[in-house]
Amino acid sequence: MKFISRKPHYEYLRNKWTLRNQAIQNNFWEKHSEALKHFAVGSLGGLMLLSAPSHPRLSAASEYALSRDDVLKSYDRNVLLAQELLDKIPKEVRPLEQTEEKDITEILSRNFDIKITAQLNDIRLNRNYGLIGGEQHLYRYPGDNLSAHAYNASDFAKYADAGIAPGLGAWGYFAPSQKDFGEVNKERERYYLAIQTFKAPGFAENFIKYRDFFKFRKMLVVNPKTGQTVVAVVGDAGPSEWTGKHLGGSPEVMDELGLASGPRKGPVLYFFIDDPENKIPLGPLKVRSDA
Amino acid sequence: MKTFYSHLIEIESVNVELYKLDLSKEQALHLAGLIDSSLHHTILDTILSKLSSSDKRVFLNHLKEDDHDKIWRFLNEKVDKIEVEIKKAAKDLKDQLQKDLMEAKRK
Numbered sequence: 396m397k398f399i400s401r402k403p404h405y406e407y408l409r410n411k412w413t414l415r416n417q418a419i420q421n422n423f424w425e426k427h428s429e430a431l432k433h434f435a436v437g438s439l440g441g442l443m444l445l446s447a448p449s450h451p452r453l454s455a456a457s458e459y460a461l462s463r464d465d466v467l468k469s470y471d472r473n474v475l476l477a478q479e480l481l482d483k484i485p486k487e488v489r490p491l492e493q494t495e496e497k498d499i500t501e502i503l504s505r506n507f508d509i510k511i512t513a514q515l516n517d518i519r520l521n522r523n524y525g526l527i528g529g530e531q532h533l534y535r536y537p538g539d540n541l542s543a544h545a546y547n548a549s550d551f552a553k554y555a556d557a558g559i560a561p562g563l564g565a566w567g568y569f570a571p572s573q574k575d576f577g578e579v580n581k582e583r584e585r586y587y588l589a590i591q592t593f594k595a596p597g598f599a600e601n602f603i604k605y606r607d608f609f610k611f612r613k614m615l616v617v618n619p620k621t622g623q624t625v626v627a628v629v630g631d632a633g634p635s636e637w638t639g640k641h642l643g644g645s646p647e648v649m650d651e652l653g654l655a656s657g658p659r660k661g662p663v664l665y666f667f668i669d670d671p672e673n674k675i676p677l678g679p680l681k682v683r684s685d686a
Numbered sequence: 687m688k689t690f691y692s693h694l695i696e697i698e699s700v701n702v703e704l705y706k707l708d709l710s711k712e713q714a715l716h717l718a719g720l721i722d723s724s725l726h727h728t729i730l731d732t733i734l735s736k737l738s739s740s741d742k743r744v745f746l747n748h749l750k751e752d753d754h755d756k757i758w759r760f761l762n763e764k765v766d767k768i769e770v771e772i773k774k775a776a777k778d779l780k781d782q783l784q785k786d787l788m789e790a791k792r793k
Contacts, residue, residue, distance in 0.1 A: 404790040405713050411786050412720040416727075423727045427734045430742035542698045542705075546688045547725070548718035551701040556711065578693075 472682035473622030476506050480619045488662045490522035506686045510669035511615055518608050521594040525641025529649045529659035531560040535569040535584050536576045557646035565632040566610050586677040587630025589643035617664040618652045624680045625651040651679045690754040691729055695776045703787045732775040736765045
């Protein structure tokens with residue numbers, strides 16, 4: 396019996412691109428195996444560069460490196476953080492009590508070696524434990540489009556489905572024009588949060604002060620069930636109370652928190668990061684190895 | 687994932703064409719992975735082919751650290767017009783991918 400694919404265009408591309416990719420990789424290894432082999436042994440970082448991010452193709456040397464001495468290095472310590480948080484997190488999703496807040500910020504500060512706090516410049520949020528929901532991408536400058544958001548093809552395949560919000564974020568465009576748009580703002584949109592800033596105690600009485608404080612304020616967001624953590628900025632205000640959610644995350648934030656599939660929501664901890672010199676990059680964060 | 691050459695590569699047109707095909711998320715991710723893998727190896731090959739054995743090691747070390755500033759300082763010092771070379775290698779591959787996409791649409 397002859398089977399006919401229901402998606403012949405996919406089968407065509409899959410076959411053609413698999414063969415081409417194999418040929419490119421074979422050529423690459425033949426030409427540079429000496430340097431790569433020398434480099435890969437005993438080095439986990441070397442494994443990363445030997446293949447594209449999403450399709451590892453390990454050499455004998457790199458497999459040896461992985462099995463030999465990098466097992467401990469590659470162990471995800473964020474799982475241990477989740478265990479540590481287990482008995483500190485309330486059973487139901489509710490605002491934290493003062494002692495819980497203190498315990499949790501101490502644990503997070505120690506694990507990441509950065510200052511995590513619920514209160515900064517005398518400003519605090521209405522809560523630090525809540526339900527996050529997935530948001531869409533945001534327009535970053537006039538004339539922006541969805542396809543310009545991705546760093547590569549995998550990025551686009553992963554995040555384009557989320558779409559782009561018809562309105563702008565709470566602070567308008569990230570940059571006034573494409574010419575003024577750079578890496579800093581690209582990362583801000585990529586890792587943005589919608590926070591209920593309007594519910595922060597004192598917001599109405601100090602609108603300008605609070606508005607300026609919250610704009611791109613750096614925050615740590617932790618999925619306490621898995622320990623997956625991301626550094627993000629406040630890029631929008633929301634969500635509305637009727638949604639039942641307490642904050643929103645960009646498609647990339649949701650992915651890094653392990654909440655990008657299924658209902659695209661879940662409970663998270665979220666705190667300010669005290670980073671006056673702006674040293675901590677946005678994106679996923681790993682527990683430090685000696686924590 | 688941001689790579690040290692992300693700013694040099696225009697892959698948007700391929701992404702858009704891929705997005706127009708009737709693909710499941712898994713299928714789109716699979717094909718996108720093949721694109722990124724081919725591009726990554728092609729660009730690394732372009733760079734490594736222009737370096738001496740000892741310079742290859744230095745470059746790979748910088749790559750391991752994922753320190754983009756160090757990578758570019760080193761490459762600009764060692765290879766004349768390396769950005770042009772990378773752009774050309776990427777464009778050649780992209781042209782082939784686009785041809786394949788056109789062909790796939792006729793299937």
